[in-house]
Amino acid sequence: MTFPVVGMVGGGQLARMTHEAGIPLGIRFKLLSDTPQDSAAQVVSDVVVGDYRDLDTLRDFARGCDVITFDHEHVPTEHLRALEADGVPVRPGPEALVHAQDKGVMRARLDAIGIPCPRHRIVSDPADVAAFAAEGEGFPVVLKTVRGGYDGKGVWVVDSAEEAAEPFKAGVPVLAEEKVDFVRELAANVVRSPHGQAVAYPVVESRQVNGVCDTVIAPAPDLDEELALKAEEMALTIAKELGVVGHLAVELFQTRDGRILVNELAMRPHNSGHWSMDGAITSQFANHVRAVLDLPLGDPRPRARWTVMVNVLGGDYPDMYSAYLHCMARDPQLKIHMYGKDVKPGRKVGHVNTYGDDLDDVLERARHAAGYLRGTITE
Secondary structure, eight states: OOOOEEEEEOOSHHHHHHHHHHGGGTOEEEEEESSTTSTGGGTOSEEEEOOTTOHHHHHHHHTTOSEEEESSSOSOHHHHHHHHHTTOOBSSOHHHHHHHHOHHHHHHHHHHTTOOOOSEEEEOSHHHHHHHHHHTTOSOEEEEESSSOOTTTTEEEESSSGGGSGGGGGSSOEEEEEOOOEEEEEEEEEEEOTTSOEEEOOOEEEEEETTEEEEEEESOTTOOHHHHHHHHHHHHHHHHHHTOOEEEEEEEEEETTSOEEEEEEESSOOGGGTTHHHHBSSOHHHHHHHHHTTOOOOOOOBSSSEEEEEEEEOOSOOOOGGGHHHHHHHOTTOEEEEOOOOOOTTOEEEEEEEEESOHHHHHHHHHHHHHHHHTSOOO
């Protein structure tokens, strides 16, 4: 019996780490990458360089693949429908993935299935933004292009109609949302297989800096057990109702008045789940591979009381390898994951995971290692 071939569209670090999770299982990967230098293209043996926006390229790539999955949500929905019509298993499928591609579609669907979200609607121009603000608590208002935004891109917080002109220049619909009064951001990560088996990871706290995830704490500290359970149930409900196959990350706001509201969806392995590589019995990447192949899912429970992930961002210190000596000697339990990317200021080039029984100690170790690798900490 031959082992299956997973076709991964997108050559970023998520594809790289998903490939890594498939290696112990003997799963073969075929990669559609933008360039030969992309993060995953450096480690996958079967690489096709091409444009995922071109249907003929996708069809050629799909030949010989047992299933197609993704490390981003940008493949045109109509192309994925064409692949399915050709008989290619696409997981998650286009009818699910469109909810992660289009924020307007996502909000409408979550409303329909009773999932709590911030107040929102599609707006047509700056005057309509002012009308939306007047319908609620007034400015500020959050504006998002319905497609294409990530890591803070495609998102604006505006204090007046005059400030609202920029989002409309992209020529795509704009979603207006209330600016939620939240105490912190959470994330609920679940994985679902084609036959409906699903598992839920502990709800985590996600801390952002300049719109980019900086730190993830698993599980979220001081989170009421009932609220944590509600978040997991919401994520499992979304996965079932939208027909998600694979990993689903549900980014959440915990409001000051004790509610949880859905902020964003991602249908792929997600930054808020990177802690699971070292902190869970089965990582998000391993379970994503299992799900898209319809294998039984692995145990998502944590291995330690606390696990902390901190992203390593590029700074003015490009020689990160020389920092390994200090980081590894200082903390033999430290786990470093680098993505093979050129170091550029503000760019995600890796992450570190730490774990243990004392949250303050685990946080300090992770922050020190990430800062030393970046060069912002020198001792």
